[in-house]
Amino acid sequence: MSTPLFVRSVSLKVRLTLALSLAFLLIFLDHRLDAMQPVRLFLNSLVSPVQYLAVVPEQALDNFISQVQSRRALVNENELLKQEMLDLQGRMQRYEFLMLENERLRTLLASDSRDDRLRMVAEVIAVDSDPFSHQVVVNKGTRHGVYIGQPVIDANGVIGQVVSVGVTTARIILISDQSHAIPTRSAESEIRVIVQGVGSTEFLELMHVPHSTELQEGDLLLSSGLGGVFPEGYPVARIHSLVRDESLPFARVRATPVANLDRIRMLLLLWDAESDQQPIRPEQEETE
Template identity: 75%
Template structure:
């Protein structure tokens, strides 16, 4: 037992020197001969899972940040696309409105019959609120040369006539008003009749038609030119029904106006070239007509 006390141990300096020499020897041998390559492969097999687990939180965080940024970008793009679609839809509605309005205006300007007459486009700005009165207000008045009794048409046919004139507006009574009557003639037979409004925009009634009349359903009724208000040859209505009741003195004849009196918006005011009244166009009227 006592002999072990006198055994001399290797010093730490010698151990360190030996370790360094062994390390340099292994480095040299691995660099020249590659003897440590299998060892590194084995060690990498053990270390790789650890490295993967160490990197997972960072990768997960990066993926989360990327997804959040992508989602925000998609949300912004989606909102921008919705705004663009809404804007385009509004422009398309305006475009369709302008196309439709242009077609109506061109229809108005091509609705003349026979002789050339002076004319001016007017727009309906108000409708009489009285259910027993069929009148509308247009945006042309005395400053434009509008006068009482002036005939008014649209792209389809006769609308009515002016009954009241202001400086910048005028009131037009429709042919469907109960107090309005207009002399007509049948296009096919030339029979002259008087049509009166019945308070319904979809119907007018022919007055004092004998039972022996040659009028037939479907006949087109035109202005006759009598009375000096409406020029001859403009379409007014088409006969829809003829009822012959011998107990009554006259046949009951109903007709449907060719113009849509309940949906009128653009009208055409007419002037006779020989009339003392003449159209007066403002700069705004000239610009509007140039745009047609």
């Protein structure tokens, strides 16, 4: 028996009618009896991984953008904090500088305890560039009453004396200069001796000291007042070595300056209260 070549199938209109009828039946059953709930749960279980995977790129992008924005905000905040810290550190340095400056001035002004001496604070503004000359320039001159030969000290002891004066500046030769000598006496034995500069801020030499001297290491040398330049009683140096070599005509004695000759910044100019030369204060200039 042969199979027919063309078989008649159900028409599309019938299929559509059956599908719609089945759909309405399922809707009715689901609405009334909740019959499709297990099916929905099953389908949701199948679809949920796909939904999760579909959301992952968006969440990852949002997290990345949030992290980038947070990092940028942290970088900006860190930069701002660094600037504020730098500004505060600069202010702190200035504050510490002012504290040290105040303490230095207090120490300097308290170093001269003699009532018969007038004094004025001066600041070093230049240092002689010649390595064989130990001289500095300060910001006081004839306008302030400074004169040639005027003694100069710091908070510890004698610095030197004025060798030249301008209107607003003065040049000071240090006791360490090779051409400078100062008469002193030992605070312990009262022996008088000349202290000579040798071109070094670290030590001075005592001139023409006999081998039989009673000077000893550690003796403090004070200005003797002889010569009329340096007032008596100001510390000059302390003996740190004494060599009695009989092959030499005199003992070799070296002393360390008590003043900070290599770190001078603030110093004191001294005037004799009974001298004709007196300091000129700014308030005196205004009244004149």
